[in-house]
Amino acid sequence: MIQKCKKIVKFVRKTYKTDGFIPLHEPRFRGNEKKYLNECIDSTFVSSVGKFVDMFEEKLCGVVGSKHCVATINGTSALHVALLTCGVKSGDGVITQALTFVATANAINYCGAKPIFVDVSKKTMGLSPKALKHFLEKNCEVKNSTCRVKKTNQPIRACVVMHTFGHPCKVDKIAKICKKWHIKLIEDGAESLGSFYKNKHTCRFGDVGIFSFNGNKIITGGNGGAIVTDDEDLAKKAKHLTTTAKVPHKWEYVHDEVGYNYRLSNLNASLLVAQLEELESFLTSKRELAKKYKEFFKTIDGVEFIDEPKNSKSNFWLNAILVKNRDKVLEELNKNNIMSRPVWKLLSKLEIYKDCQKDSLKNSKYFAKYVVNIPSSVV
Numbered sequence: 001m002i003q004k005c006k007k008i009v010k011f012v013r014k015t016y017k018t019d020g021f022i023p024l025h026e027p028r029f030r031g032n033e034k035k036y037l038n039e040c041i042d043s044t045f046v047s048s049v050g051k052f053v054d055m056f057e058e059k060l061c062g063v064v065g066s067k068h069c070v071a072t073i074n075g076t077s078a079l080h081v082a083l084l085t086c087g088v089k090s091g092d093g094v095i096t097q098a099l100t101f102v103a104t105a106n107a108i109n110y111c112g113a114k115p116i117f118v119d120v121s122k123k124t125m126g127l128s129p130k131a132l133k134h135f136l137e138k139n140c141e142v143k144n145s146t147c148r149v150k151k152t153n154q155p156i157r158a159c160v161v162m163h164t165f166g167h168p169c170k171v172d173k174i175a176k177i178c179k180k181w182h183i184k185l186i187e188d189g190a191e192s193l194g195s196f197y198k199n200k201h202t203c204r205f206g207d208v209g210i211f212s213f214n215g216n217k218i219i220t221g222g223n224g225g226a227i228v229t230d231d232e233d234l235a236k237k238a239k240h241l242t243t244t245a246k247v248p249h250k251w252e253y254v255h256d257e258v259g260y261n262y263r264l265s266n267l268n269a270s271l272l273v274a275q276l277e278e279l280e281s282f283l284t285s286k287r288e289l290a291k292k293y294k295e296f297f298k299t300i301d302g303v304e305f306i307d308e309p310k311n312s313k314s315n316f317w318l319n320a321i322l323v324k325n326r327d328k329v330l331e332e333l334n335k336n337n338i339m340s341r342p343v344w345k346l347l348s349k350l351e352i353y354k355d356c357q358k359d360s361l362k363n364s365k366y367f368a369k370y371v372v373n374i375p376s377s378v379v
């Protein structure tokens with residue numbers, strides 16, 4: 001294994017052309033970032049109102065192909081509000097993956113709802129339509145247009161899928177199942193900006209989708225998130241909730257429900273407008289990097305590179321390999337200043353979510369055991 005790791009270290013160093021520390025994913029600012037940021041500061045509109053916020057929303061709609069976009073302070077707040085706009089309430093159940101970043105389940109929890117963990121597909125690392133169908137048929141029934149867990153009568157209001165590392169899940173099939181069972185579908189596309197499934201951008205299949213622009217994502221504004229949807233009412237509701245539910249008026253402060261201060265700042269948006277201009281070149285670079293990794297790992301026994309799933313065009317946000325000796329590989333790579341990490345601990349294993357309802361999570365456990373993420377920054 002040590003010999004194999006040496007080869008990996010050598011390959012990554014050659015790719016990034018450095019003897020120094022190689023991070024997992026660092027941002028690249030080589031476009032108009034400083035220019036727009038200066039413009040933003042000069043305008044004095046650095047907070048929650050400004051032209052860059054509007055510009056960003058409009059441009060993101062163009063990239064994704066959605067009708068509406070509401071920019072938020074981060075991906076987690078976007079998820080929270082997406083769930084609220086789908087009617088998720090205290091006591092509800094929300095189906096999601098155990099193989100995801102903790103924010104997915106936390107946002108469900110913020111609504112007072114409980115995550116229900118269903119297995120992922122071995123082909124995509126995203127929610128498995130087969131497992132979803134099986135779970136629903138075994139445990140649930142639809143009564144008066146509401147899906148409920150038979151045993152407890154708990155309503156299942158929504159399902160959150162996640163496009164893991166930018167690889168699209170089989171979201172068209174999942175959308176069909178959700179429709180049949182009267183469940184709203186939310187796509188956590190925090191990692192999937194620039195990823196397409198069957199020639200349609202991710203986050204365009206469900207009722208609503210979200211993106212994150214945190215520092216480690218494919219584009220970043222330092223912070224940032226977005227809610228995208230084709231549903232005008234849902235978009236209006238999302239905008240209202242993210243802007244303290246203030247009723248629009250020139251000078252009066254009237255708030256008609258408990259809202260949130262989740263609006264993206266113009267400062268973050270100025271960076272994001274510049275980053276969005278770079279997206280195509282980032283995607284090209286990432287595709288080339290993934291291709292190089294794929295070819296390289298063909299020559300390394302016992303290591304499997306995770307390629308984009310069928311019918312998909314992935315953004316290859318974070319490259320991943322499957323290795324038997326995971327911990328040894330992690331130790332060797334990190335010792336050699338090549339940052340690498342395992343996938344998240346399954347959420348069903350965290351103290352805070354260990355009592356949630358779940359299925360066998362067979363494939364989730366498999367990925368949790370063998371995945372290693374490797375450096376994936378734009379070269």
Ligand SMILES: *Cc1c(COP(=O)(O)O)cnc(C)c1O
Nearest residue numbers: 074075076101103190212213214
């Ligand atoms: C990054 C991420 C989030 C949260 O985004 P923030 O902008 O950090 O709040 C949510 N879900 C997934 C899957 C993520 O990777």
